[in-house]
Amino acid sequence: MLDKNGIAKRIAKEIKDGYYVNLGIGIPTLVANYIPEGINVVLQSENGLLGMGPFPFQGEEDADMINAGKQTITTLPGSSIFDSAMSFGMIRSQKIDLTILGAMEVSENGDIANWKIPGKMVKGMGGAMDLVASAKNIIVAMQHINKAGESKLLPACTLPLTGVNCIRKVVTELAVLDILPEGGFRLIERAPGVSVDFIRQSTAGKLFADADVKEMELN
């Protein structure tokens, strides 16, 4: 079973040289720590930055330089700054090669819910609806099961949707799964030490799994 860093590490392997990537808040942010050496990637932050660098050194924080998670960050040589309209312009026109974001629920037909729990939580969707509606390549980083042991990979989402029929790949603490165009989760890799049976038990949506599905390689 993977921890958050393990999920981030596995997702980092999906990033290819030359990609422009948008990382959501939470686990996706951690992905930046695991991008392999020699891979040139530009991180977009939808508040208006291409070329997000690491956190600043202590004492060098700049209130004017933050990422979409409101964290102080830095630029890199070749960075550019732009306004919010252009930022979402480049997202809508699919200039961003890969979007990685979190989810509370994902359904077997690729719907995603991650912004609202009626009566309980009203943080808002931020840029997530724009990202999932526009991106050509989206990976969801999420927990496969909640603390009560209930699956979050469902036949249909129960929470208000963020986007419909848009997710094609999910990485959880248990597995890597593709969502098939015709519907259903296809198990691609197991987390180390996790059995296909346990993944099947933990997936409420339709699951297609070969008995001999391989274990993830994380290094």
Added chain:
Amino acid sequence: MLDKNGIAKRIAKEIKDGYYVNLGIGIPTLVANYIPEGINVVLQSENGLLGMGPFPFQGEEDADMINAGKQTITTLPGSSIFDSAMSFGMIRSQKIDLTILGAMEVSENGDIANWKIPGKMVKGMGGAMDLVASAKNIIVAMQHINKAGESKLLPACTLPLTGVNCIRKVVTELAVLDILPEGGFRLIERAPGVSVDFIRQSTAGKLFADADVKEMELN
């Protein structure tokens, strides 16, 4: 009867302190020469400049600094440069207080034709269609009659239209005329030495004129 500079001089009196103004090619360009002292006006050039200054001194022409007539020009303190989308964005959102442009024909209901003579002339509309469709305040600088003595202020335009029902004021070599909301030209001022009768003769469209309409003051 006014020459081109006279028309420009008369139009300049319509410009108020604090106006952003777009000047078309031809007579309208001359208007800049007659803006009264003490009136603060910012000229917009739709290729992407606010704060157009005078022509450069000889030897200081800059190929990168031109106006919408492709003339070399200069900037003024407080000028700004922007792209073509923003330029027409500010035109459409009516940030420009006054637009002055030329015409080949104007009709008594405020239509204008100035971009095409079928089979003869195909220069294109440039920014004129955007300007006339968007501006809240448009003055047309034009010849009242052509070389054959025919009126260009018509009941209806004969040439392909640039815009419909958009012109409210016309200044010609003979007169200043308003176009009434209900249709028809209303004579406001006569050019020096021009009679109301001659203006009536020279106006094919419906004309409303008091016998004692005043003569223009040009200084």
Added chain:
Amino acid sequence: MINKKVSGADEAIRDITDGKTLMLGGFGLCGIPENCIAALVKKGVKALTCISNNAGVDDFGIGLMLKTRQVKKMISSYVGENAEFERQLLSGELEVELIPQGTLATRCMAAGYGMPAIFTPAGVGTEVAEGKETRNFNGKDYLMEYAFDADFALVKAWKGDTAGNLIFRSTSRNFNPVMAMAGKITIAEVEELVEAGELDPDHIHTPGVYVHRIFQGRDYEKRIEQRTTRPRS
């Protein structure tokens, strides 16, 4: 050039009265019009509709105006950092319209660019789409979203000149340029106000034509929400 300079925040917001619709620039607490917000709190104007990506935090930014109950309605994309906001929302004291961040930005741009409506795929198939026109282009569904209609836009820039030209610094740019274009009256507060002619025309982000009033702000706090650092190795 036309001189847009006013003495300060109080003069700049003099005609913002009860019930007006305001746009406020900024993302989180980054690039917010601190001086204008303080002046609005001091003035006590009420029943405002505020269009802003976020709602500040409990004790800063738009949060200050929520505390004093000056806001009737918020139109935002993300409000997750403000407990007082959540309380007013859940109790029904505050109307809230949550819309996608890109839709928010583009509806501002549409107003500034004289486009009455735009099409975006954001929110198709979700509750955001309820009651909206959906239209298919090239096999993909889009929502039609209308340009905002705001009485005032309050923005914060780094530098500005007396002609109203603005330059933003780093990611404090965010919504400020698009809102500056969109207000019927746009008020800009700047960290440094210079004479017309001191800014390079090629580097101006917001041309002065969009700005009606400009003043040099003071006592900027520029609070940081998430102070993240790395150790010097």
Added chain:
Amino acid sequence: MINKKVSGADEAIRDITDGKTLMLGGFGLCGIPENCIAALVKKGVKALTCISNNAGVDDFGIGLMLKTRQVKKMISSYVGENAEFERQLLSGELEVELIPQGTLATRCMAAGYGMPAIFTPAGVGTEVAEGKETRNFNGKDYLMEYAFDADFALVKAWKGDTAGNLIFRSTSRNFNPVMAMAGKITIAEVEELVEAGELDPDHIHTPGVYVHRIFQGRDYEKRIEQRTTRPRS
């Protein structure tokens, strides 16, 4: 950063083949991609559709490609400076679509901003409106105009870096930034190409994500169409 640098115009246009749709930046002869045009003439690629505000003059700019009959169709707003153009148009050798300048700019922006269509009042009631959807918003009629779909955008900037970031100078900016955003493949030629990190992130007009290839141009002529001056008094 991702390195977008190529050796020069020939390499940059290597995959522009017969029948492609190109956007070309510039207003008149100001800010046109001189090196790319020269390379296209040399290569002799044919049956091109060119989207450009103007068509150059007889012996410069896109005029060079008209002379060699490489252009099948022009989409422009103003073409009044080119006799060869007028001849080909009147003889029927050249297809021409004339559209309002703001519509041209906004259809480029729409492509770059992922908006399938936009609304503009320009051309309502004229022959430009023929066959187009008209829609009324708040009592005013607008035409619906579609985003352009161009295979390549060829733009000219003043400075650029290897990450593809562009800075334009003076009014040579014009259509270049909006076309840079709009091409499926965007090729930028610059007067000065520098390493990533040498340009101020706050002053970049076109972020590198929009630019696929960049090269340092040479032998810029930067011809002036209307050399207007005033005497030194």
